[in-house]
Amino acid sequence: MRIVLGVSGGIAAYKAVHLLRLLREEGHQVDVVPTRAALEFVGRPTWEAISGRAVTTDVFESVDEVRHVRLGQEADLVVVAPATADLLARARTGMADDLLTSTLLAAEAPTVLVPAMHTEMWRHPATVDNVAALRDRGVDVVEPASGRLTGADSGPGRLPEPEEIHAHLRPLLDGGDAVDGPIYAYAPLAGTFYAPHPDAQPALAGRRVVVTAGGTREALDPVRYLGNRSSGRQGVALAEAALAAGAQVHLIAGIVETELPAAGPRLSLEHVESARELQQAVAAQAPSADVLLMAAAVADFRPADYAAAKIKKTDDVDAPTITLTRNPDILAETVRARAARGGPTVIVGFAAETGDDATDPLELAQAKLLRKGCELLVLNRVGEGLVFGQDSTEIHVLASFGVQGVLGDVEPAHVVGTKREAADAVVDRASRLLAASGGRF
Numbered sequence: 001m002r003i004v005l006g007v008s009g010g011i012a013a014y015k016a017v018h019l020l021r022l023l024r025e026e027g028h029q030v031d032v033v034p035t036r037a038a039l040e041f042v043g044r045p046t047w048e049a050i051s052g053r054a055v056t057t058d059v060f061e062s063v064d065e066v067r068h069v070r071l072g073q074e075a076d077l078v079v080v081a082p083a084t085a086d087l088l089a090r091a092r093t094g095m096a097d098d099l100l101t102s103t104l105l106a107a108e109a110p111t112v113l114v115p116a117m118h119t120e121m122w123r124h125p126a127t128v129d130n131v132a133a134l135r136d137r138g139v140d141v142v143e144p145a146s147g148r149l150t151g152a153d154s155g156p157g158r159l160p161e162p163e164e165i166h167a168h169l170r171p172l173l174d175g176g177d178a179v180d181g182p183i184y185a186y187a188p189l190a191g192t193f194y195a196p197h198p199d200a201q202p203a204l205a206g207r208r209v210v211v212t213a214g215g216t217r218e219a220l221d222p223v224r225y226l227g228n229r230s231s232g233r234q235g236v237a238l239a240e241a242a243l244a245a246g247a248q249v250h251l252i253a254g255i256v257e258t259e260l261p262a263a264g265p266r267l268s269l270e271h272v273e274s275a276r277e278l279q280q281a282v283a284a285q286a287p288s289a290d291v292l293l294m295a296a297a298v299a300d301f302r303p304a305d306y307a308a309a310k311i312k313k314t315d316d317v318d319a320p321t322i323t324l325t326r327n328p329d330i331l332a333e334t335v336r337a338r339a340a341r342g343g344p345t346v347i348v349g350f351a352a353e354t355g356d357d358a359t360d361p362l363e364l365a366q367a368k369l370l371r372k373g374c375e376l377l378v379l380n381r382v383g384e385g386l387v388f389g390q391d392s393t394e395i396h397v398l399a400s401f402g403v404q405g406v407l408g409d410v411e412p413a414h415v416v417g418t419k420r421e422a423a424d425a426v427v428d429r430a431s432r433l434l435a436a437s438g439g440r441f
């Protein structure tokens with residue numbers, strides 16, 4: 001395939017070098033057309049060495065070849081990455097003041113613009129207007145991802161990783177149509193962007209997945225609370241895995257120590273603090289969910305009395321007592337309520353167990369699975385620094401007696417790996433159950 005890779009002048013131009021390499025490795029002929037500003041970031045020799053072709057930026061270079069028209073006419077695909085706000089504006093107005101914009105005007109091939117700029121520039125009405133006009137014209141302007149930008153700022157405006165741009169181009173490279181809709185979102189755990197694999201029908205397309213993540217805080221007084229050490233990473237990884245599987249995801253985040261994915265067309269976010277807030281949030285979401293992934297570390301107890309004013313130390317009490325009371329068991333409650341009020345077809349509980357000399361964590365998890373009544377239970381082995389806050393984890397996915405037959409010869413999963421790998425295994429089992437359930441078990 002003949003591809004024109006336009007590069008406009010942003011710091012993210014360096015990422016286009018890797019994109020170029022990926023395209024070249026597949027055997028495509030790629031003509032790189034940097035703007036003059038882009039050459040300030042990555043020089044001509046780099047582009048020429050990797051593309052194996054002459055690189056020009058100006059309409060007055062190699063005039064005899066009429067490159068400003070020929071490149072566009074002959075291209076099977078035109079990609080601009082990064083596309084700056086300035087490039088979008090010039091493309092929108094049909095300007096042809098350099099080789100790249102001339103090529104865009106002459107091109108009849110599918111055109112994909114991958115913007116990268118500061119959030120303020122992306123949100124500016126001028127850019128919004130330019131993007132809308134270009135999209136109306138059939139140009140594929142990819143939604144930028146959110147994340148850390150060049151300075152200390154973060155927000156939407158980041159150029160997706162080269163692999164993700166490449167994944168987005170996949171159907172076009174195979175001669176098909178572009179994937180509908182914005183497929184990029186920032187996956188902070190992976191430090192990259194996810195995109196469902198365009199070749200496959202995503203397992204959870206059209207399904208609604210609710211994920212709870214992080215710990216809860218149970219207030220003692222206006223300044224103190226009881227909390228736990230959950231980082232929320234497993235829950236975030238589950239949300240990312242469900243998104244990658246094509247689901248509509250609602251992420252209910254308790255207290256987390258990790259960056260949350262950016263909300264987008266397929267991801268909504270809600271923040272809660274206490275177990276009872278989480279209970280309300282889950283009760284509101286559960287009836288319309290297909291899958292509930294209950295990864296939050298919910299405090300089993302909360303202080304029985306909340307002091308409206310800060311508790312003061314008093315000299316006559318050495319060892320004050322905090323009386324605790326039970327929190328609702330949200331997971332068990334959701335399982336019970338679904339018979340009457342409806343609710344997720346597949347409910348997945350999580351258990352962090354250490355076990356001890358006498359008890360195997362797997363046995364504890366089996367007992368918990370029975371007690372909670374959910375379809376799947378994910379056992380996390382925890383110990384000194386083993387799971388909390390780490391990216392590596394070890395999980396077993398246990399299936400309740402009622403659904404074991406449905407999973408058939410899919411072994412109960414045992415994953416030792418990253419939290420994302422664990423999350424993929426959980427989402428895989430949950431989506432298989434959902435597909436086999438026909439609505440209910």
Ligand code: CTP
Binds near residue numbers: 296327329330332
């Ligand atoms: N959970 C819940 N509501 C609670 C406590 C826990 O929904 N009040 C959920 C968690 O989100 C998790 C699962 O139940 O999915 C297991 O939590 P855990 O606290 O380990 O279970 P317990 O039954 O409290 O077990 P233990 O006896 O070990 O405390």
